[in-house]
Amino acid sequence: xxxxxxxxxxxxxxxxxGTPLLWVIRDVIGLTGTKYGCGIEVCGACTIxxxxxxxxxxxxxxxEGVGVxxxxxxxxxPTSSHPIxxxxxxxxxxxxxxxxxxxxxxxxxxxxxxxxPTDAQxxxxxxxxxxxxxxxxxxxxxxxxxGG
Amino acid sequence: MNDVTPNAGLxxxxxxxxxxxxxxxxxxxxxxxxxxRAAITSKTVTAWVSIAxxxxxxxxxxxxxxxxxxxxxxxxxxxxxxxxxxxxxxxxHAPPNAIYDxxxxxxxLTAGSGSVRGYFQGLLQAGATAREMLIAAGAAVLKVAATDxxxxxxxxxxxxxxxxxxxxxVAAAAAKLTPPANPPLYSAxxxxxxxxxxxxxxxxxxxxxxxxxxxxxRVPGMRYGAVKLCPVNGGTVKTMGAAPAGVTxxxxxxxxxxxxxxxxxxxxxxxxxxxxxxxVTWNLPAGSASQNSTTILAQGRALLTSGSAIVAETAGNVAxxxxxxxxxxxxxxxxxxxxxxxxxxxNCTASVTSTGCEIWAPTQAPGxxxxxxxxxxxxxxxxxxxxxxxxxxxLGRKFEQDYIAYAVAASKAVGAPxxxxxxxEQDFAHDQYRPLGVCRVTGGLDASGxxxxxxxxxxxxxxxxxxxxxxxxxxxxxASEGATDITYSIPNRQVDWVRHxxxxxxxxxxxxxxxxxxxxxxxxxxxxxxxxxxxxxxxxQKLLAGNARSLNVLNTAAALGNWNAALPAGHARGIxxxxxxGSLVAVxxxxxxxxxxxxxxxxxxxxxxxxxxxxxTGAQQVEGxxxxxxxxxxxxxxxxxxxxxxxVNFDQYxxxxxxxxxxxxxxxxxxxxxxLGGLGEVGVPCVAPAIAxxxxxxxxxRLRDLPLFPGTGxxxxx
Numbered sequence: 001x002x003x004x005x006x007x008x009x010x011x012x013x014x015x016x017x018g019t020p021l022l023w024v025i026r027d028v029i030g031l032t033g034t035k036y037g038c039g040i041e042v043c044g045a046c047t048i049x050x051x052x053x054x055x056x057x058x059x060x061x062x063x064e065g066v067g068v069x070x071x072x073x074x075x076x077x078p079t080s081s082h083p084i085x086x087x088x089x090x091x092x093x094x095x096x097x098x099x100x101x102x103x104x105x106x107x108x109x110x111x112x113x114x115x116x117p118t119d120a121q122x123x124x125x126x127x128x129x130x131x132x133x134x135x136x137x138x139x140x141x142x143x144x145x146x147g148g
Numbered sequence: 149m150n151d152v153t154p155n156a157g158l159x160x161x162x163x164x165x166x167x168x169x170x171x172x173x174x175x176x177x178x179x180x181x182x183x184x185r186a187a188i189t190s191k192t193v194t195a196w197v198s199i200a201x202x203x204x205x206x207x208x209x210x211x212x213x214x215x216x217x218x219x220x221x222x223x224x225x226x227x228x229x230x231x232x233x234x235x236x237x238x239x240x241h242a243p244p245n246a247i248y249d250x251x252x253x254x255x256x257l258t259a260g261s262g263s264v265r266g267y268f269q270g271l272l273q274a275g276a277t278a279r280e281m282l283i284a285a286g287a288a289v290l291k292v293a294a295t296d297x298x299x300x301x302x303x304x305x306x307x308x309x310x311x312x313x314x315x316x317x318v319a320a321a322a323a324k325l326t327p328p329a330n331p332p333l334y335s336a337x338x339x340x341x342x343x344x345x346x347x348x349x350x351x352x353x354x355x356x357x358x359x360x361x362x363x364x365x366r367v368p369g370m371r372y373g374a375v376k377l378c379p380v381n382g383g384t385v386k387t388m389g390a391a392p393a394g395v396t397x398x399x400x401x402x403x404x405x406x407x408x409x410x411x412x413x414x415x416x417x418x419x420x421x422x423x424x425x426x427x428v429t430w431n432l433p434a435g436s437a438s439q440n441s442t443t444i445l446a447q448g449r450a451l452l453t454s455g456s457a458i459v460a461e462t463a464g465n466v467a468x469x470x471x472x473x474x475x476x477x478x479x480x481x482x483x484x485x486x487x488x489x490x491x492x493x494x495n496c497t498a499s500v501t502s503t504g505c506e507i508w509a510p511t512q513a514p515g516x517x518x519x520x521x522x523x524x525x526x527x528x529x530x531x532x533x534x535x536x537x538x539x540x541x542x543l544g545r546k547f548e549q550d551y552i553a554y555a556v557a558a559s560k561a562v563g564a565p566x567x568x569x570x571x572x573e574q575d576f577a578h579d580q581y582r583p584l585g586v587c588r589v590t591g592g593l594d595a596s597g598x599x600x601x602x603x604x605x606x607x608x609x610x611x612x613x614x615x616x617x618x619x620x621x622x623x624x625x626x627a628s629e630g631a632t633d634i635t636y637s638i639p640n641r642q643v644d645w646v647r648h649x650x651x652x653x654x655x656x657x658x659x660x661x662x663x664x665x666x667x668x669x670x671x672x673x674x675x676x677x678x679x680x681x682x683x684x685x686x687x688x689q690k691l692l693a694g695n696a697r698s699l700n701v702l703n704t705a706a707a708l709g710n711w712n713a714a715l716p717a718g719h720a721r722g723i724x725x726x727x728x729x730g731s732l733v734a735v736x737x738x739x740x741x742x743x744x745x746x747x748x749x750x751x752x753x754x755x756x757x758x759x760x761x762x763x764x765t766g767a768q769q770v771e772g773x774x775x776x777x778x779x780x781x782x783x784x785x786x787x788x789x790x791x792x793x794x795x796v797n798f799d800q801y802x803x804x805x806x807x808x809x810x811x812x813x814x815x816x817x818x819x820x821x822x823x824l825g826g827l828g829e830v831g832v833p834c835v836a837p838a839i840a841x842x843x844x845x846x847x848x849x850r851l852r853d854l855p856l857f858p859g860t861g862x863x864x865x866x
Contacts, residue, residue, distance in 0.1 A: 024415070035540070039572055045491060074357040088354075088355045127807075
């Protein structure tokens with residue numbers, strides 16, 4: 001039994017040893033917004049926040065999730081009102097949408113604290129894979145959310 | 149998005165007895181209340197439309213959403229004729245039923261860039277039929293003649309009295325009326341919704357984690373499963389060891405499914421671990437030792453001359469014309485196998501009980517899933533419930549049935565609902581790949597630089613042949629598409645195909661044969677232009693002379709991509725033109741050298757698809773196709789050693805990332821009255837040749853083998 005704090009709520013979970021945090025979040029806790037894409041930390045679909053910093057959760061151990069604040073896309077805002085979420089809708093970013101939870105978690109951290117990322121910072125920071133190719137809309141949405 | 153669809157419980161007999169063809173596909177009198185909205189009553193006016201008392205209009209969409217925006221575009225078509233306020237529209241995926249078949253296929257397939265093309269006319273009629281029935285019911289209440297009424301923003305309005313009544317109030321009465329046989333349609337000039345970039349209804353759920361993709365399905369009592377398939381494609385299970393406590397192995401022929409018992413803490417990863425630990429020995433298919441990519445490619449080159457060619461198209465006398473040519477360009481192009489690599493790995497949830505079967509699957513072919521499940525369970529296809537869920541990308545892979553069959557077989561074996569999820573490694577290693585291709589083009593120019601002869605040979609495995617859908621010796625249309633019926637005016641030409649016998653399974657990859665043939669054709673056209681000393685744009689203009697629509701597309705792309713503008717030192721532009729799925733496309737790429745590869749600076753695309761229902765989702769499709777085409781052109785390659793995939797995850801399969809992105813410009817061109825063209829795939833084919841053509845102009849080196857710059861992509865991300 002392990003206690004995890006996810007989106008401000010404590011969950012006491014039982015999971016097979018060695019289960020990555022991603023699968024505890026998805027299957028044990030039941031928050032399915034965080035996605036499985038590669039399992040080897042190269043696609044970014046599983047991105048969550050650990051104490052506010054984006055991390056890929058597919059190879060993260062349960063132990064690494066203990067004693068920290070975990071935030072998933074479901075916890076970004078109660079009403080889809082985070083500036084990044086609003087900008088994602090305004091720019092009509094998603095196509096299939098599968099990678100977008102991960103993209104959003106990286107992007108939201110990028111504008112935290114009123115930061116206005118430059119194009120170069122967006123290019124360097126937004127490393128997640130999107131097979132639908134929504135990158136230019138992602139870039140536009142980050143600028144929009146950051147206020148220009 | 150995972151709501152039970154309102155019509156899911158309706159019997160097929162109910163549909164069939166009251167329905168005809170798609171356009172007249174009405175369900176009059178078979179009112180089906182929506183489920184789970186207790187306070188609101190809802191009435192199904194036609195099979196496509198139900199209207200609730202709160203004026204919400206639910207429109208059913210026959211295609212599946214895999215990112216292309218059908219929940220808006222198809223619903224817009226119905227709503228156009230229905231004359232309703234778009235903000236009242238709720239669109240939902242239709243359940244599998246013949247009434248929702250795409251007329252292009254006679255099946256409910258989401259494929260071939262065919263959603264708007266296939267459904268357009270029928271959905272206009274469906275909307276108009278419902279509107280006329282609502283008008284008739286409303287006129288009776290308003291005590292005026294139906295001819296005095298129009299549908300307007302969700303109201304039946306009397307023109308003479310100015311009185312009105314809402315659709316919601318008359319929907320129940322309307323549903324009892326006999327549908328009109330030929331409801332009048334608005335002219336395209338009067339469209340208010342078709343042609344508008346209404347927002348996609350699926351997007352809010354895709355920014356907060358609530359969108360339910362196949363992989364997210366959770367049903368009561370569900371157990372977790374994972375596949376372990378024979379590493380050699382085409383192999384089968386020889387022996388499997390005893391499963392450990394808490395795990396059941398199911399032999400599905402090509403491999404096993406490991407299913408976990410229901411217990412606290414069980415999860416998908418535990419199922420992966422159980423599948424990986426399974427001790428399985430394999431029967432390898434004959435000839436697997438020779439299934440090496442390099443061997444297959446060399447064999448393809450040899451088949452250019454030794455193979456038995458099936459003629460796809462011929463005109464004039466190629467040999468004679470080539471003999472008289474002042475210059476001949478003879479070039480051979482090669483393309484590798486490619487994986488679909490959808491972001492969402494394959495998965496399917498199935499529940500087989502003693503009385504029936506339900507499936508939750510990200511699928512492009514729900515009707516085919518019924519047939520697959522029927523064959524395994526013995527239940528009648530129509531009785532099998534396929535719940536629509538979102539697809540995290542389809543790209544042609546989720547048309548296939550292997551992952552459906554494995555889940556159904558697993559659930560049947562363990563007697564409980566099972567979600568079978570594929571590890572990424574299984575997804576890459578057990579794809580139905582874009583075929584490898586070897587294409588030779590021999591073009592002859594006369595002394596004035598006119599293209600007078602064109603011999604085109606494609607050597608590639610047959611997608612349809614491998615499935616037994618066409619016999620040996622018969623042309624495989626998927627192999628020749630994009631090589632035949634080209635618009636370029638070439639008096640003497642022969643196009644043929646040699647079937648490559650390689651057993652690596654091949655399938656329908658975004659744009660299918662077009663992605664192969666456009667690369668060879670448009671590269672060769674460029675080589676011929678350069679050999680003739682003619683600007684590649686001008687050379688194509690000459691070949692398209694007299695075809696105003698094609699020229700407009702070509703010239704629009706040239707203008708958008710600044711074809712004739714001066715370039716910075718070290719930059720070059722390339723151009724390509726190709727028609728597929730009824731659409732005309734031209735692309736101009738600007739690039740520069742970067743490291744051992746290139747940096748794509750800008751991609752300008754002009755697309756004429758006849759009529760655009762939703763310009764923004766249309767543009768999205770072209771933008772995405774360009775990115776997809778870049779990944780394939782620059783780095784995409786699957787390789788095999790003795791039948792075993794050597795690429796099993798994204799770290800070995802670079803795809804375009806933010807750091808690779810060019811600016812992208814898309815111009816959607818409409819041609820009133822033209823047949824509708826598709827949009828989902830049509831942006832792919834031109835990208836690879838336009839890049840190769842730009843590179844050749846920049847460096848003088850012609851790259852004829854894809855991928856162009858293997859090993860130079862970004863794989864790890866940030």
